[in-house]
Amino acid sequence: MATIEVNALTKTYGEMVAVDGVSFTVPPGEIFGLIGPNGAGKTTTVECILGLRSPDGGSVRVLGLDPSRKRRALAQRVGAQLQESALPDRMKVGEAMRLFAAFYARPADWRQVLRRWGLEHLRGKAFGDLSGGQRQRLLLGLALVGDPEVVVLDELTTGLDPVARRETWALIGELKESGVTAVLVSHFMDEAEHLCDRVAMLRGGRIAAMGTPADLISRAGATSLEEAYLTEVER
Numbered sequence: 001m002a003t004i005e006v007n008a009l010t011k012t013y014g015e016m017v018a019v020d021g022v023s024f025t026v027p028p029g030e031i032f033g034l035i036g037p038n039g040a041g042k043t044t045t046v047e048c049i050l051g052l053r054s055p056d057g058g059s060v061r062v063l064g065l066d067p068s069r070k071r072r073a074l075a076q077r078v079g080a081q082l083q084e085s086a087l088p089d090r091m092k093v094g095e096a097m098r099l100f101a102a103f104y105a106r107p108a109d110w111r112q113v114l115r116r117w118g119l120e121h122l123r124g125k126a127f128g129d130l131s132g133g134q135r136q137r138l139l140l141g142l143a144l145v146g147d148p149e150v151v152v153l154d155e156l157t158t159g160l161d162p163v164a165r166r167e168t169w170a171l172i173g174e175l176k177e178s179g180v181t182a183v184l185v186s187h188f189m190d191e192a193e194h195l196c197d198r199v200a201m202l203r204g205g206r207i208a209a210m211g212t213p214a215d216l217i218s219r220a221g222a223t224s225l226e227e228a229y230l231t232e233v234e235r
């Protein structure tokens with residue numbers, strides 16, 4: 001069984017068709033990328049996967065369950081790091097980890113998560129005093145503290161400097177080794193090329209192209225995913 005099945009998903013906001021018949025499946029352990037220009041429907045798609053929005057048409061299944069009906073059950077098995085996630089400025093790293101762990105029936109050991117993601121030395125530091133890279137690392141740790149089978153990461157490295165981005169890439173590599181299934185929304189083509197097993201390129205709410213980064217590059221006669229992307233979006 002696929003871990004995520006999105007079938008003919010449609011979502012409209014009033015007159016605006018944000019997602020228009022999108023279908024894809026993500027098998028267990030895959031890192032699946034959603035890329036595309038601003039307003040292409042990436043966030044709306046992941047919000048439907050998380051049960052934060054209900055589809056107007058089509059269906060979504062995550063671990064065999066309908067997220068718009070089984071959001072509570074899925075919240076125990078699916079971690080999310082969403083665009084512009086934030087915590088109260090005064091909340092300390094250790095407090096945030098302990099609090100988030102308490103949301104889950106069977107969480108990971110949050111102290112181990114702190115160690116694994118290189119956050120232990122920041123345990124007593126307030127969220128408001130963390131650097132951008134440290135915040136992202138914490139948010140990723142919080143997405144994983146429930147020991148999820150699936151994680152959704154929306155714009156994981158936006159706002160990070162190149163060193164922090166590369167560090168985050170290494171963390172995603174580790175995540176992959178642990179067998180977690182991930183959906184990664186990114187504006188960075190080098191990131192999608194490096195991290196994703198397969199990528200769907202969305203444009204105007206539809207899938208314009210889908211495949212492994214190598215497939216998409218060779219189909220476009222390009223030398224990088226960025227070049228393939230530019231060819232596709234300018235078409």
Ligand SMILES: Nc1ncnc2c1ncn2[C@@H]1O[C@H](COP(=O)(O)OP(=O)(O)OP(=O)(O)O)[C@@H](O)[C@H]1O
Pocket residue numbers: 013016017018036037038039040041042043044045
């Ligand atoms: N709550 C909302 N109400 C009305 N329109 C919305 C809402 N959320 C998104 N939209 C519109 O739906 C379309 C798809 O938006 P979405 O955020 O899913 O795209 P995206 O690909 O994630 O964009 P970005 O890369 O800028 O985050 C856009 O035209 C957006 O303006």
